[in-house]
Amino acid sequence: MKKPDTTYRLQLSPGFTIEDLKPRLEYLHKLGISTIYSAPFFQAREGSTHGYDVIDPFTINLEIGTLEQFREIGQTLQKRNMTWLQDIVPNHMAYDGGNVWLKDIFELGPESKYYNFFDINWDYQGKDKVMAPFLGKSLQEVLEAGELKLQFDAEGFSLAYYDNVYPISKRSYSFMLAEANPESSQNFDKVFKEHKDWEDIKIALYRELERNPKLKEDAEAGVKKINSSKQKMEQLVNLQYYLPAHWKETEKEINYRRFFTINDLICLSMEKEEVFNAYHLYIKELCDAGLIQGLRIDHVDGLYDPRQYLQALRNLVGKDFYLIVEKILEAGEELPRDWPVEGTSGYDFLATVNHLFTNTRNDRFFSKAYEEISPKFADYEALVYEKKLFILKERMGGELNNLWDLLEYKELLPSNNSYNKQEWKEILSIFLAGFPVYRIYPGKYPLTKPEAEIIQTAYGNAVEHSPQHKEGLDYIRDLFLGKVNRNKESMLYFLQRCQQFTGPLAAKGVEDTSFYIYNRLVSHNEVGDSPENFGITIDQFHQAMIARRSQFPYTINATATHDTKRGEDTRMRLNVISEIPREWFEKVNEWKELNAGIRKNKKGPGANEEYFIYQTLLAGLPYRQEDDFLTRTCEYLQKVLREAKVHSNWAEPNEDYENDVFKFIEEVLHNDTFRKSFDPFQKKIAGLGAVKSLGQLLIKITSPGIPDIYQGTELWDLSFVDPDNRRPVDYDLRQEFLVKFENLQVSKDSLKELTTNFKTGEVKMYTMLKTLQHRRENEELFTLGEYIPLEVTGENSGNFVAFSRRFKNDYSLVVVPALVNELFDPSNLAVDIERIKDLKVVLSKGYPGTWKNIFTNEFSDNQGSLELTSHLEQFPVVLFKSAKDK
Template sequence: MRSPSSTYRIQLSPDFPLEELWKIVDYLEVLGISTIYSAPFFQAREGSTHGYDITDPYKINREIGTLENFRLLSELLKEKKMTWLQDIVPNHMAFDGTNPWLRDIFELGPDSKYYNFFDIDWDYKGWGKIMSPFLGNPLEEVLESNDLKLNFDREGFSLNYFDHSYPLSVRSYSKILEKTGINGWKEKFSSFSGNDMQWKDLKTGFYREAKDTPQLESKVREAIRGIRNSKESMQEILELQYFKPCHWKETEQEINYRRFFTINDLICLRMEDPEVFKTYHHYILELCESGLIDGLRIDHIDGLLDPAAYTKMLRKALGDNFYVIVEKILEWDENLPLDWPVQGTSGYDFLAEVNQLFTKADNKEKFTEAYEKIIPRLPEYEDLVYDKKLFILKKRMGGELHNLWLMLKDNQLLPEEEQDEEKWKKVLGIFLAGFPVYRIYPEKFPLDELQKKTIEQAFQHAVNFKKEYRQDLEVLKKIFLGEAEKDQEKMFRFLHRCQQFTGPLAAKGVEDTSFYIFNRLVSHNEVGDSPENFGLSIEGFHQKMQQRKKDFPLSVNATATHDTKRGEDARMRLNVLSEIPEEWFTKVEEWNKITQNLRKEDSGPGPNETYFIYQTLLGGMPFDQNADEEFLTRTKDYLQKVLREAKVHSNWADPDEEYESAVFEFTEAILNDDAFRKSFDPFQKKIALLGAVKSLGQTLLKVTVPGVPDIYQGTEFWDLSYVDPDNRRPVDYDLRKRYITDFKSYNKDDLNKEISSFTTSFSNAKIKMYSLFKALNLRRKNEKLFEKGEYLPLEISGKASENFIAFARKMDQKWCVVVVPVLVNSVFEAEGKLIPKPEELEGSYLQLPAEAPKKWLNEFTQGQISTEGKVELNTLCSEFPMALLKNNTE
């Protein structure tokens, strides 16, 4: 298996196509990257910046490049012994008129070979149609305003609504041509057999004759105008379609297709069908078999009906020696199923573990008490999550909940006397909101013990919040467990189906709602992490890494992704606050007094939003503290998203722009207020320095612990970005290339001088990139040591024992030792250099195993170290804030 040594995540887009990627391959090679890890690059909607809205999985996105471009790039990578890891999206495609599979369905209906590819309930209300929520107003209003337009071009007849265009069904043609008085073509369309190739020929022939016969084209255009201008005629045409245009808001309460989360224009596939699997993956597997793709990352695997079966189908298609990871959100005590034939996850679990390590757990109660004084009426986090899940079900996923109720009723799973729709929708919602994890993966009844335990936990959570429904919840529990006296196959199908919605419910209710409300320490309001948790001990982290080494040693170690809520280094800044709760909350109180006259009366922001803004500015402020127009614009855009996701004072469906403006004005006002900046700036400067130390530690751990380190584009420098789309901004690769050229040119004398400069002029990010460069290259040269070598926790003795973490990687005679500062406030100066205070490290030692080598080289400083079993921390960290030691076996 060509497993990666390290990956570099690239967001290919029209602004960064394959040609631009070509220009940085040399740079990535020198940095120490083994594998380019690409966002989806198949044909997507025009202008897509992320690639997850795929319209055609059989083509490379024309705005990104061509297959020939990719082949040439692949040849270059092979010359450099680099590989390609490709993100694919088996759960959904774009619900768009440019999607050829949907176009085929809309034209041919049941005769289309793709008719059952998408997760659509064609029998819903007897419509035989799919709801198409692309209208900005109810259909009646759209017809009154004449905003729906009929069109005719080389693709045939279509229905257009501003930027949306959907092809008309074959049965529409004879109806339209009936109004032309020309019967020849009308009869041809009326007698059409349903064959796909014949249909294309028929359309093409008709278009050509219309263009070559002005009289025919004129009559067609006249017929179109007549239909356009008649509401009744338009309605007749709409009745003949296999899609039902509707207002986008209708899907909040009624929907007959499965969508990605609550995004109407991403429609889900029935990937459990072998024919759908084979068809969708045909081109992807061709690229894999031809050696152009060396690994796959599976997006949103929890959306599939049976993820376990999917991974086994994929493994069978790829063979045993192919690298596969899955995007999976794991709760704190949840593990990826060991029987899935994959190498691990895309890294959110690692992000959470390392993020918690750099948080001081001892101060949880102090933080909680102080936060509750600021926001006294905020519910407990668990209560908040439960409430927001119910909100999402009722207000955003009402259609999905209704469909689950119909399945429950139609399969006769409830007692005969129990047919109250509103009651059972409520009970079902209460149960689903109680799930403690994204979902379970049932393969048959009886469920395994862990699955039973999870359902029991969901039941207990539901009962705790809604005791009056206990008896009804018991009924559902028996159905989920397969213990009700009902048809086993129907109960299992219902359980499976419900699991496709507990994930979106968690994502929307937790990550996209609760994460923007519960603001105790927002560094943990992060994908994969949870604000409910507060810190992980050094011993606990060691245990997590040993388990990682045992179960999934090739799982990805991510600290930043396109989905993260804030930059990896912004999180580390905020984690500093966990070490200084008294100082932090004193500052909050001081700033509240200073800024009380800067807010509009009876307007935003409220106390919770204000507290959030302070943390946002601490984490995102540039090192030079220049809150210029660009920073202010980015921050306002971010805060707008925060307010709308929180759904407390504003939301996407019905935004309160007046409240939002008040928040923006307040943020701008405090940044321009001298009294506030006089108090804020020195504290923020301290947090930025101490946060930089934690960031360096996070970077080194990511590269050296078990797992495959992933570098998200641009995060070789300090990453203080906000959530998407802010984290997709262009990267200055020219400056990064200059830095790496400098690193390669250093001799011993230069290095001593540069090391000192790194630790004082750290705002230029050279120290972070240098740390990454040295660690990645050491890993690249010793791939087996880091892939298969033992992970040995090491002891730090003395005063600084709780401030540093240390471990060794060992394989045969090769050793590598890592020493990283974790709790930094007491051992580093608040200003100046990123070097520990010598007096705070005095008497503290790294203890090495008896069998460890005696001579070491510090990769960062190139200093030689000799030891008889222990090394003073001052020896290791007097020039550089952390240590990366290797023994010389060459």
């Protein structure tokens, strides 16, 4: 297997193309990167900045580059012994008129070979149509206003609603052409008779119109005639295989599966062999050509049977091909061991290391203080349950109806049914909202013990919240467990189908709603993390890393991704306040009083949102003034307010409330009295957060797993959620720093300059560069080596985490401060020597006698331990390698 050693996540887009990447490859190679980890780069919607809205999986996005350019990249990578890890999207494609498969379906209906490629219920209410929810109001209102327009170009005839353009069906051409001159219609009929292939017919028709001005004039007249008549337009619409609908209708009714609640991302039936084979055809070609050496599978939980899919993919690419999945693991949840993959895309690592840098001893203090600020939202579990129910009923009502219909169609209801349809929908909702994880992966009955335990937990949660429905919940539990007297195959199908919606329900109810409401310590309101948890002990971290090395040694270690809610270094800033709860909440109360006058004549922000804003400013305020900081922050807070769905939402934005919040932030930032209190505290947190960030970085690169560097995070990452975290990266600046480090004479003075001027981010990049280079020189040590927890002794030793990696006779040793308050000077990252007197890491027999500090080039002798005080005096984190001599 050509596995990665270190990945670098890149967002190829119209703003950063393959040609733009070429000159950066040498920089990334020198940085220590082994693998380019690319976001989806197949043909997507025009202007797509993320690539997850694929419309054609058989070509590279023309706005990004060409296959030939990608081949050139491949040749360059091969020369540097580098590889390419590609993100693919098997769950869904863009619901777009340009989608190559949808276009064929819309034109040919059941005659299309792709007719059953998408997860569409064509029999829904006997309409033989898929909903097309791209209208801004009801279809009748749109028809009355004449906003739906028939048009014609080289691609054929289509219906347009502003920017949304969908082809019309083959069967509607005769009706549409009949509106032209009867003599012209005969010429059109001739074209149809002379050609059998639909694409040939359209080409011939277009050529005929271009060749014959009279025919073109008649066709244009026919188009105008239909566009000017509501009745004729309605007739034309009725002849389509899609039904234009108001986008909000999907909240109550829908007949296709979508990605989460996003109407314009339509899901594929990837469990069908013909769909799998067709979708992966080009991907397979790129892999066979040696241009791609690994695949990252997006949203594996959306698939009907992830295990089956992954096995098929493994069979396709071979047993020695690197595969990872995007998978959210709740606290304590494990990735299924029988999945033929190397691991996940790293959210689980992010959560673990995030909690390591949180002082778990202050859990109760934070909870009590937050309850005083926001008593309505302080019960996290109750909030999550409430919001999952809200999403299911108010945003996924169409999906809920479909599950009910399936329950009834499969004859899975009890024979002595005492509930009506509405009551059963309520019972099913309550049960699904009770799932403690994204989903399970049932393949047969009886369920495995872990699967059955999750069903039982969901049942317990449901009964706790709705004891009055216990009888119905009992039945659903037994149905899911396969214990009722019904067809086993039908029961398993229903359970599997439900699992395709518990994931989106969790994502929307938890990550995209509760995470924007529950604000106790928002560093843990993070994808893959769990806000109800508050830190772990150093021993718990060690145990997690030992398990990681044992179970999935090639899984990804991520601390920032395109999906994270905030930048990796903003989280470390916020984790500092977990160490100083009394001081933090005293400051919050002080700021609330200082800003009370600003809030006086405004509807917002509420107390909970104001508390969130202070955390946001504390974490995101840049080291140097940025002209767009206020704009970026307001754009971010608009998303926060709408996702929270408390005072505003995407469906019906409360712009007055939002504007009051924006004005509050602007006035707060210009409030001198507030800034005199806030700025010194913020600078303290920023400096101490920087120390945690260096520790987070060092642990990511040296722990079991494959470290991933998200684009641009070589320097401080203080970004907000997407799209803020996709801003262009200044590679020229990073290249400049790299050259500086290549010529750096490491000394006490040069290290002091790095730490004193830490605000530039150079100290982070220096830490990254030195550690990645060390990892590259000792690849087997970090991919195969043991993970060994080490004991630290001396004053404040409990604040430090230490471990070694060992492979044969090679060793590395890591020491990082997990808790930093009062140990480091936030103005220059200098350690307080008096507070770490006699700090040592204990070594057992068999460890080397001489060690070299990677960052300082200083040597230490093993005398049963290694002293740490002098090393931390020079640099905030320590990385030793075994050295034969000085």
